[in-house]
Amino acid sequence: MTIRTIILALTALLASHVAAQTTISLRASVALPPGGTLHLADIADIEGPDASSLLNAIITPGADATVDLDAVRKAAAGVAGINPGRLLFSGFACKLGPVEAAPVSQPPIAGEPEAPVLTEGVVRGAVLTRLSEVLAVPAKEMRTTFDKRDESLLGMSCKGRSVVVNPTGAGDKPTFSVRVYEHDSLVNQGTIRVGVLIRRDVAVATVPISKGETLANENIVVDEQWLPPSVRPATGVVGRVAHSRIGAGEVIAENDVETARAVRKGDLVNIDCVSGGIAVRTTARALSDGKQGDTILFETIRWNTQIAARISGPGVAVSVPGLTEQPDKQSGRKPRRGE
Secondary structure (H helix, E strand, O other): OOHHHHHHHHHHHHHHHHHOOEEEEEOOEEEEOOOOOOEHHHHEEEEOOOHHHHOOOEOOOOOOOEEEHHHHHHHHHOOOOOOHHHEEEEOOEEEEEEOOOOOOOOOOOOOOOOOOEEOOOEHHHHHHHHHHHHHOOOHHHEEEEEOHHHHHHHOOEOOOOEEEEEEEEOOOOOEEEEEEEEOOEEEEEEEEEEEEEEEEEEEEEOOOEOOOOEOOHHHEEEEEEEEOOOOOEOOOOOOOEEOOOEOOOOEOEHHHEEOOEEEOOOOEEEEEEEEOOEEEEEEEEEOOOEEOOOEEEEEEOOOOOEEEEEEEEOOEEEEOOOOOOOOOHHHHOOOOOOO
8 A cells, every 4th residue: 555545535534523513613702692501503603414403501600600611611511322422612601691682673664675675773673674574584583693793783773874785695694685775876785694583382302212103102202393494394293103213302303204004905995985975995005115194005805906095094995087106205305424
């Protein structure tokens, strides 16, 4: 093996190690509402493969309303499944302060995407109003943070001015283009990046749930958490089936579960063949799996013919003239990482 080959191999190994690290950047200060539980995502920017697991790590601030780096390290290391050796920290301490009430701005005129937002407050209020519209989430259900470099633009008065706020980037930290006009002059402009968490009612697994296991009240608990926009918690999980393994303490997302199969391939099902005011019931064998509401093919036992029928529930389906087989909507689901 040549020296060049060894160097290339070591470089690749180092690159893979760095790529696998999760960075936790402690903010210098944040404004938070009084009371409530303080999470790591409230005081730090988290990026990397373990980011979703670390977002809701609980932080205990010091008596002086300050969180130091040691407290952050301990909280992160206490999260189940986290390897502290793969965490990269930056920052020294985060000072906690109260939230200043943001003025409410007038929403844009319907039907005009570039319509100015007229307000007597400051630019920050216009950005928050636009963010609420884009995410379809009430402002009171969001926690937001802004970069310090944007404070001069965010604090600019809108009195007698027009403000145009348009989204330019999505994700957990969406960006907005902001332009401020005074009469016929452009007096300020910039791009604002907003860190946002949304209050969600979530189902959390209380025990490990295996792939294919049906979720019940005994293995979940309903909780309220602040989550980034990219996390889509599942609703109505009881009775649904785990699509892959779910760890204890994990928030159950939509792509973690699927509707339980009402019919399995080979099952004998009663099919009502309906035409006008006439219904004939026959028994048929399912040619594929299906959930309630799916339309799949069956083979009749009596006539050995194939017919399409819509599954009404376990062991029951209905066929009408013109009904055709439909693909399972779940087949288009994007697989989770690691599947």
